[in-house]
Amino acid sequence: MTAGYRRCLSTLIAHTKWVHYFSIYEKWFSPYRGKEIVFVEIGVQNGGSIQMWRDYFGKNAKIVGVDIEAACKQFEDADNNIFIEIGSQDDPEFWHAFKQKYPRVDILLDDGGHMSNQQITTFREMFPHIKDGGLYMCEDCHASYWKPYGGGVHKPDSFIEFTKKLVDELNAFHTGDELKPTYNTLNMGGIHFYDSIVVVEKKQIPFAPFNLRIGKDAAIAPFPDVL
Numbered sequence: 001m002t003a004g005y006r007r008c009l010s011t012l013i014a015h016t017k018w019v020h021y022f023s024i025y026e027k028w029f030s031p032y033r034g035k036e037i038v039f040v041e042i043g044v045q046n047g048g049s050i051q052m053w054r055d056y057f058g059k060n061a062k063i064v065g066v067d068i069e070a071a072c073k074q075f076e077d078a079d080n081n082i083f084i085e086i087g088s089q090d091d092p093e094f095w096h097a098f099k100q101k102y103p104r105v106d107i108l109l110d111d112g113g114h115m116s117n118q119q120i121t122t123f124r125e126m127f128p129h130i131k132d133g134g135l136y137m138c139e140d141c142h143a144s145y146w147k148p149y150g151g152g153v154h155k156p157d158s159f160i161e162f163t164k165k166l167v168d169e170l171n172a173f174h175t176g177d178e179l180k181p182t183y184n185t186l187n188m189g190g191i192h193f194y195d196s197i198v199v200v201e202k203k204q205i206p207f208a209p210f211n212l213r214i215g216k217d218a219a220i221a222p223f224p225d226v227l
Contacts, residue, residue: 042112114143
């Protein structure tokens with residue numbers, strides 16, 4: 001367990017997280033520690049998670065929490081670079097105003113309402129806004145399988161099924177024109193699936209993939225007959 005991981009656990013108060021998330025956080029977020037980044041988390045709840053990220057990323061990071069509950073505004077602390085925005089994550093108009101106020105976002109963590117329509121709307125509205133070299137992470141994706149959240153295995157309108165289609169977009173150049181490259185094709189560096197978490201790397205792809213032939217052809221001796 002790394003020092004950053006231990007500290008993350010020690011500072012987590014008044015917020016619920018699945019324990020196996022912390023090693024995933026450490027893997028993806030540790031390169032951003034101590035840097036001047038804008039970190040956005042959807043889902044403020046009781047404020048513990050916002051405090052955790054303040055401690056984890058350091059004083060140079062701007063921490064922005066998003067929640068639909070107006071009471072969460074009490075956790076804003078501008079002196080410590082913590083800001084809270086109130087709005088619904090399934091409202092494109094809210095995101096339009098948000099992007100005007102925060103023209104740069106390095107990391108977005110969706111720990112909001114967990115309904116698939118909320119997660120899909122957030123990805124569509126905010127992934128293009130994330131800075132090149134940044135990260136999009138959605139957690140609690142197990143809700144895509146939970147019936148109380150409108151989910152189910154292979155439910156076509158679930159967030160998990162939505163992200164499976166992103167894999168096709170990632171590989172669009174290799175489909176023989178069956179799929180046309182999209183914005184996502186040209187701006188996803190990779191998609192990574194974990195138990196309940198999806199991570200999408202924001203990375204501009206400046207040209208279509210190609211291969212290079214190097215070296216000389218080798219003369220391969222035939223395999224001996226097997227006795």
